Amino acid sequence: MESNLTSAVPLLPDEPVPALAAAPARARRRKSGFGWSGLLGAAVLAFWVLAALFGPWLMSQSSTAMGGAKVFAPMSAAHWFGTDYLGRDMLARVIDGARYTVGVALVATLLASGIGTTLALLAAATGRWLDAALSRGLDTLTAIPSKMFALLIVAGFGSSVPMLIAAAALIYVPGAYRIARSLAVNINAMDYVTVARTRGERTPYVMLREILPNIVGPMLADLGLRFVYIVLLLASLSFLGLGVQPPAADWGSLVRENIGALADGGASVIVPALAIASLTIAVNLVIDNLTSRSASTRGRA
């Protein structure tokens, strides 16, 4: 390697190049795919996404037909998850609700994290007054209690799906911004960012190429957490009757509608609650595996 060097030092290989094959077997296995927990999470998540997309067409029972069935019926062959307070089929209701819960929460989460991260990168890479203005501005938003803020928005503009998405996204932008900014400020102080600046790179390049790839891992983990918060926020809004309006219902509304069954331990209140739990756990399992995967491909840094 240094054979043509007029070296002052007896020739020695610089240092052995660490072979990739020497990486621990565990890291290699993780690199090739998800662990079992990630696969489980991905399966549950895929199930709910498919249910949201195609569920309504596959159902034999209508989610709005009241039929002659009993109110709060237990699980049976005809109604797998029993019936609700109006005698509607619970399975159809839950699958119908998946469209609202998964759709609204997912879009709102992506919006909140996306906007928060972009603003944070801008603040970190530009610095000075823009950073101060953005940080203080978003701090003001944090000062308003989130549910109160959502109530205000819904009271002011009415409850519709776009409005719910906007409200949830707006409420969770400051949190995403704060985390992304604190990560980005650290990366911004790294020598490689300084090198990029001395090269004459523009701010967008520094933001997207130098800083963003190094904060993606933690931001994905944060995305998972934020998704859970938003599902819970929507559920509680629906529980208060301010979310998705009847006869349509997301999972939060389903819990509220059927709260009367709680005393009897009815399936109609437990099933939507379980659906919320399974979705949030699944998303976090997937995210955890994503981040450990990107950490291992980035090496043992």
Added chain:
Amino acid sequence: MGASVKVRDLTISAGDATLVDRLSFAIEPGEVLALIGESGSGKTTTALALMGFARHGCRISGGSVRIGEVDVLTLGAAAQRQLRGRSVAYIAQSAAASFNPSRTIMDQVIEPTTIHRTIKRSEAEAKAVALFRDLALPDPETIGARYPHQVSGGQLQRLMAAMALINDPDLVILDEPTTALDVTTQIEVLRAFRRVVRERRATAVYVSHDLAVVAQMADHILVLRDGRMHELNATEQILAAPSHDYTKSLLAAARPVPREGGKASAAGGELLLEVKNLSAGYGPRDAQGRPASIILEDIDLKLYRGQAIGVIGESGSGKTTLARAIAGLLVPSQGQVVFNGRNLKPDLADRSKDDLRRIQIVFQMADTALNPSQTIERILARPLEFYKGLSGAALQRRIDELLDLVKLPRAAAKRLPAGLSGGQKQRVNLARALAAEPDLILCDEVTSALDTVVGAAILDLIAELRRELGVSYLFISHDLHTVRAVCDEIVVMQHGRKLTQVARLDYDRGPHHPYYELLARSVPELRRGWLDEIDALAGRSSARAAVLT
């Protein structure tokens, strides 16, 4: 008086990898053994194992460690806790990280006695003060009342030695205790350590990568590489007649050899960079435009094309700030930087792309200077695309050329920085600067974070690039040896001012500025007894000073 230490077949593993492989050695009571090797050789791992301790993820998988009559590895967790801080004491590399900032120094120095309930608090404090005095600390009576941030790094390192010695341990482990210190501070600390170790006849293990330092401290030297013992012998024997090739290469790398840098004449050459009357600092500026804290004052510097100028000074002397001001990262409060006959704009953002291309900066820590999420290929490709607009096959060819130039295998291109060693990362770092085909490269402590042998290879590369490509360097370092090895002239800085400038021919011909002389004297020499001579010299001069006053 220390105890004897016997280590037999010590094996330490992490997962499937063996970090230390069947290591056996013995230390007589009152002797100092040095463990020497490059980073990753297992020297700290071995030293920690002497306390029965293995870092997270590591396991002591075999062998025995016997200190006096105690078999350390067979002890239970509680008995090992009893041992640590009492019969075995550890002095870590970074004292600043080892002290609790919110407690006084005295509280922490005597903490081992309260933990082990050895002596009463009043006795312990008296003993600590005696130790402070032995370690040549200023104000031994009152220094204990201060907090860690109120003393200097070198003092903190000595205070940690006091903490380690307060229980009169059988064995003291010193883990690179002077590596993070400036040369002039290092000599003070070494002197203090050697005195307490000798006076107490303590058995000690001294872990270091610096042979010259070890030569002053140790009776025996054990050379470690990849967890295996390569050589164990008396210090004189190792220095005079090393038997192993690896030891020879370590010795060669530790001895400074001037590298031929090509034809750079200060007289007839073309002036490339001229720094005129430059001042810079941080903080808000007052009415005259002077910043609140001034780091650089009135620096003048001339660098001719093809020349390499070294900037040397201790930490806080402003040498890195000088590089930042030249690169445009810090706007000077006064003065100009003239480059290629034109005034450079003070702020980076106002400089033209070509001006930016001509000055490249290479940082100390290769770890933070390379984006961990980009492959080496990407890292090298960017300046080529950005400045030259290269793409496709031409880009690929140039990347290969650059890798050849810095002597990296082409296979490295597909790797991420985490897949490379420290020396290789520093080569990528240099290659990225060279990609811009600059006139001037600002090297900021480029070898400081590297092992001696690897650092020497980087210095060779730097000198060779200068010969072949004719690039100029402004080479910033705290290490006089390094600077002397590659530079034609040395600028000495202290407290933000340029004290003197010394040309290569005059490196060894005095008289020079007293501070330069002090720096030159403070670099440990690779032979036994050097520190004693320095001590004798210092003793004579202080005696003379006493007579004069």
